[in-house]
Amino acid sequence: MKFTLRIWRQRGPNERGGFVTYPVDDVSPDMSFLEMLDGLNQRLIVAGEEPVAFEHDCREGICGSCSLVIDGVPHGPERGVTTCQLYMRRFANGATITIEPWRAKAFPIIRDLVVDRRALDRIMQAGGYISVNTGGAVDGNTLLIGKEEAETAMDAASCIGCGACVAACKNASAMLFVAAKVSHLAMLPQGKPERTRRVMAMVRAMEREGFGSCGNQYECEAVCPKHVSVRFIAMLNREYLRASIMGTRIPARSDAPHGESY
Amino acid sequence: MAVVNGEEREEMNRANEFVDSVGSKLVASLAGLGLAGFVIFHMLGNLQVFEGSDAINGYASFLHDMPILLWTARAGLLTAAAVHVGLTIRLALRNRRGRPVPYALRRYRAASVASRTMALTGSLLLAFIIFHLLHLTVGVIDPSAPDGMDVQGRLDVYGKIVHAFRNPLYVGIYVAGQLALGLHLSHAISSAFQTWGIEHAALDRLFKLAGPGVALFVVLGNLAIIFAVFLGWLHP
Amino acid sequence: MIALDPQVPPGPLEMKWDRRRFSGQLVSPANKRRIKIIVVGTGLAGASAASTLGQLGYQVECFCFHDSPRRAHSIAAQGGINAAKNYQDDGDSVARLFYDTIKGGDFRSREANVYRLAQISTQIIDQCVALGVPFAREYGGQLANRSFGGVQVSRTFYCRGQTGQQLLLGAYSALCWQIERGQVTMRPRTEMLDVIVADGHARGIVIRDLVTGRLSAHTAHAVVLATGGYSNVYYLSTNASGCNVTATYRAWKQGAAFANPSFTQIHPTAIPPAGAHQAKLTLMSESLRNDGRLWVPVSPSDRRSPNEIPPSERDYFLERRYPRFGNLVPRDVASRAVKSICDEGRGVGPGGQGVYLDFSDVIRQQGIDVVRERYGNLFEMYQRITGENAYEVPMRIYPAPHYTMGGLWVDYNLMSTIPGLFVIGEANFADHGANRLGASSLMQGLADGYFILPYTIGHYLAMVNRPPIAEDHSAARAALERVEARLRKLVQAKGRQRTAASFHRALGKILWDHCGMSRCAAGLRGALEVIPVLREEFWRDVVVPGSGEAFNQELEYAGRVADFLEFAELMCHDALHREESCGAHFREEYQTEEGEPQRDDERFAYVAAWEYRDGDTPALHKEPLNFEFVQPTTRSYQ
Incomplete structure (x- = not known):
């Protein structure tokens, strides 16, 4: 599967952020959303760019670390799951996916998609x-x-x-x-x-x-x-x-x- | 032993000076419910227009014959409106500060149109109420309106209503006002149950329907009067 | 040269803990206020220890690498927590829980520790209830129990499928109280990167602030490590992505003995990896084996869909090999059987890594509704991850590294071989021997944190009351320099542009193949040859973008992988030297003709504690295990 990712990048709490577009291909429908981002990050690292910072830990929907707003909905389009439990088969091939951090005054951004x-x-x-x-x-x-x-x-x-x-x-x-x-x-x-x-x-x-x-x-x-x-x-x-x-x-x-x- | 430093204590005092948001909402919703009660009462009273000029003019003079009660009620309504508007504006400003950077893309799952437009419908409603008071209560908007008494020497409310709603301009304004009122009430009343902590597994559906139900009731009642005049069912 | 003195009090088993509590010195309340203790990690063990120490009046400084102390991987434990309450009156007792744990650990744990754990188990439940943990209840209002992990009594307490999370939230709330009271200073998003040892005692730690990248030394009267297990050394495991060996491994390099590092538990029923992109393995409840039947096609070349394969061409391998227990053999036996089938090339699914777990028989016999009621949530989870409907096609499962019984060696007082360095929870080696029973890890973490450490650390502090060293003490500076040098090396190593993850994956494969469920001398020797080569490549070719002076997740990760690359060797040394099969450690050379593990109590009834030697292979020290109260027996499931 192929996607176009629009990801919010922001280097630090007081810096200006903005969307950067990344095409990804070679995505398997059996990948979790975070594994898809892992793949992007591996590519960025090898290319000498800084990977997208995002929070994750248990990857089984219980620790509460993952925190992405995907296409305008926190944790994405599937109900009753965390971002880490979301799988790429849920998305239409070729789609553009917008990824933003939690946005709130009480949750200042640390970097990219990671908030405090x-x-x-x-x-x-x-x-x-x-x-x-x-x-x-x-x-x-x-x-x-x-x-x-x-x-x-x-x-x-x-x-x-x-x-x-x-x-x-x-x-x-x-x-x-x-x-x-x-x-x-x-x-x-x-x-x-x-x-x-x-x-x-x-x-x-x-x-x-x-x-x-x-x-x-x-x-x-x-x-x-x-x-x-x-x-x-x-x-x-x-x-x-x-x-x-x-x-x-x-x-x-x-x-x-x-x-x-x- | 916990130590509270100066800055923290000051902050606590500040928090104590003003009612916090949960308390503000309780008070605002109480005031709002008072206003909603009036709106229902107002609509029911006005339905007497269908019984003819005698009924409605009699009703008006009945109210005006008790000036103490009338002015107490007006003062109460004014206070409720001031409290409701003041607190909700404060809450709205605070809420706006809660998210300084908006989302680029936002999709709603549960929020109704009514709930998302409360500030807008509230502001429109306030403007409409001021207009309505100046128009039909004080009578300074429309110089051509009959400002007279009926044959029995009572205030001719019937005449004023009929005069007003023959004019498409006023009908338009009042219909828009009713739309704002309906949307506002439909979220507000169901919401009040939640704010007051009234939840019940079996009755929750009822609470959810209460807002739209009451809103529809009030709006239909009011629109009936407007259109009855406009379509010529009520004669001068 | 380190000395292993287990410090077990004399006397009858049931009196040992009482005696230790009585003989231990106390610290006066006035002095406690002046004593600072560092706690690293905020899982069940760390959070319960930090909150209890704060409540006792010590000044506690608590560190975790998560954004909040509530996220440690203890939250992921689903099943429950054991306690010898005997609320069901089904014959449970402290002695029985003790015996089950010793036997389950295949007689490779210390009797006195395990007995104490069983004794304390009952208090843990009471404490958790008092803290507001919403345990499942019966209609009459009493606590509910279930039977778990094949034991014969119902002693497991649970909160739906969230027992770990609820117990951790209980400990976290107690920690919150102490933070509010000013007794605990909480430092989230910090990672411990070294221990400061001065005059032979642990006197502090070096941490990296993960937001700013700043390194700093923190000193105290004593240091407590509660940093969890190291299953992530296998790359794919059921652990959270952040779990690592860094804290305990760096402590090892400073002189703390590491005990039984090769004792790692592999859980049989995880969802198989779907491809190279896979980042973690998700556990499915063991209870699925109650009704599901494991099988693979008889012919390795059979590529038909499972429902088209007639029963005669299916190999129900567990039922064939273990006719008495069938699909319900213990975790380690089932895991090994699955792996050997897949190694024969008969595995199913992507990469041949998986076997079928088939529910069609039970669905046919008892109806789909019964299955849905019992396992509905698990089937749903399976479908979410794999996209397959297990009511229609058989599930596929594969074993996954899950828990590590090995850890830093500690004595009865939970102190490592570095005085003043205490180790609790999964990070120590103490109570599970060579294999852990289900629902016992939560019990051990909370026993250590709430009830054992707060006593035993007091004795140490009363005996050795020296003020903390200055933060610019030479030992602290030396530790800071070690950490700085290593980080600099990581950021500067920009060779052939390979990511840390690719090295981690390669290491995981080596360990999985040679130091996983079954091990043999040749394989382990081979691993010991290739791991240093891989490590060399890592330091030459790894690329870590960005700088050390900022939030840099890849730098954190690369540092952890670097430690895994060293630690893996220690695991292999331990596995190679232990020429027997016990618990989760299965050496292919030491099995009966039927393929059953052969334990060797004559030669290996000891804890293997390894000492770090700079530039040399680690040195082995043995703590003999004397079984005074139980007689070692053989486990057999045929």
Whole structure:
């Protein structure tokens, strides 16, 4: 198969980027999209040019590294998969394929198609955890969790943190990501003690990173490789409303259970 | 022990001063729902035009006879509109900053036309409402409009309506206004369920249909009046 | 000259860990605040260790080469995690998990370590539940279990097909908490390129900032490596593309012994490579062998489509060779059988690399719906990758390198032969012997990180409390210079324009052929001759575009390939010297007439720990394995 690739090239965060067109032939329909790019890069290296930088790791759809907007859709034309699970047989021979990075203020470009997604980590650091010490946990069966609740929590927890939701959103909002994280922990009894503080802290962290707000358009759900439902955004809104009514203001950061003892 | 440095604390305070986007949306949608409620009420009230001039003029004078209620309602509507417009403009500006470099190519999968044009339909709607107030409430747009009282000495609302919608220019403007209203409402109302965290496996379809349903209801009601006059079914 | 002292506490097996915890010195809380620990890697082992050390009050500096600590390859583990909870009341116990693991490892692991692992397994589940890991539950709300990897009890806990990811997200969230508290400083997109050893102790590391390319030395009171396994030495494996041996290999060159490097596990049911472009192999669940039948055409020249080949002209080779277990023989046996069939030229699919895994019989007997319910997601994945519908034509499968039991040698305290250098998770050699059981890698990573290392490192720090060396200490400068020189060499080597990947692929083929599922002396000697030649060509001909002072993925990759090219020799030395067949290590010379592996406990009941010698072949040291509590037996599946 043959394709014409229009790829966004940008040498650094503060440099001007632009599209460069590369013809590729000799593409097998059994190649994954990333293997097709590997092939292009091998050719560029031998020709003394710099290869196209793109993020990838597990190549089986679970690590969340790969992050390409292909023909205007994050992770490309197939639903429910990551870029690394996309195969060339999905494309028409001879097609022109446009490849861009995730675009959002909160995801600055590092090089070419690689963006900095640490904003998502910082949201998690603001409250996406349960504060329990290692050791001293009670027996796992002491907490009874109904199968349905456990399954719904798992649905939310299946988010792989790739950021496609942000990339797809008209407003570059991270609501689906935050909603998945908040809902996962809010569903479970272990997560309940900190739920008020958590949702407020994570929403505020999201604001600080410069993500937009939710427009309820549900593009995020439509591109999510793990089919995380927008119903979790409703749940996040509910958690937020509940936390607002419960009256916690900005979380006191001094509530960590350690530190004062010595 | 976690240490919060000065810069961070300042940022936290700043975040605290203003309502964040999730809160803004809650408030904006609340105000919007208030406005939507009025729009439904307004349409239903106006349908009395089909019962003749006596009914609608009586209805108007009934409302005008309670000035405290009337002005409270007007003040409430004005506040709701100001809050809704103010917050949504702020959100929209913020959202625009969320993606400084646009995509060269963008394909949508789920977003409806209505949802993608909320800012546009909202702005058109605002312009239309101002026009509508100046036109039929204050009465400064059309100098040829009858500015009189009916035979019983009540405000002749019926006469004004009939006069206005015989003119194709006004019909055109009002139909465009209704289009903006319909699109805006169809996304807004379904969206409000989501914003308020109301989701339910079995009822989700209903919530999704609520927006287009209400929008269609309001728009059809209003268009019925306009076209009834324009096509000559309602006589002066 | 290194000394291997396993530091196993005396006394009965079940008391050893308690005794060690009691005899270990503690660090006072006030002192902990002044102690800095470096943790490299943020998989299950690294993230759980870094978060627990932070919670204990140490200052932790944590490094990973990913953009986020949540992406380490632990996430890809699907099956589950074992624990001797005996929630099913089906006869499980700590002793049974211990015995299964020792036996599964073909009696090449340390009893005391394995017993401790089994003891701690139950605490891991509790800890993960407390952290919010959404384990599968029964309707009554209790934790669900399944049986996994052919064991007779149901002791595997799971989160759908995402167990690794959920356990890692649990550890990552704990890490996030410690980052928020200021106890852990997280440095993503950094790659460790050397260990700094001063006065015989590990005192820091050299890292390259992958965004700016800047090199820097980081010093601390102790260093923990949690850098995973090296299956990618085979080029094609189930590992993520970033997985590499660099951290442990560079530590080896600084004096840490490398144990059993040739013990690599090959998983039988992966999707076969489709062509030279293939970048990785995708694993399919082993459970497929419960209902699928493996076969190839009897005649190597048979090129008909599989559905046209009548049963009489099919060779159901596992059922023929192992009538008792048939298609359900263990991983290593199945993998070897598939490879030998393909080596005979009877393989199917592109390049003859594959055998059929046929579901037509079960579909005929039980209906397509039953198969769809059991394996629907796997069939879907198979179709996505190959474009073939396995309900209609048989699947094709081929073995793939998966996990490495070998790793840096560590004592009972998880410390390497360099004092102050601790190694945890897949990066060490400790608990799986010559073969790992399914659902045990997650258990080991978390046991090391949450529960073992935080105790044992405290003892070291209490005993050896020396302030970190300055970042411009001569040892740090020397390490920086080593790294700089190597990087410069890579960027400057612009010979005949061959890419690093082409060398990696060539190396992978050599190892796969001669140091893969089955090995023989002649093949290994041959490999030891060609690998240095390939390495020489690499340094002469490799082309790495761009500079070292910027984000440069090709430079990162070429550096890893360069280390694989050296490390591969160590694997071959180890495989050559071990003149027996045990677990995943199968030497063709040492098999019964029926083709079964022959273990040699007289001569090889030891851990082979190799010491680096500059300009010379590595030196072998032996840690004898004494089985006080279990008696080695022979595995047989015929």
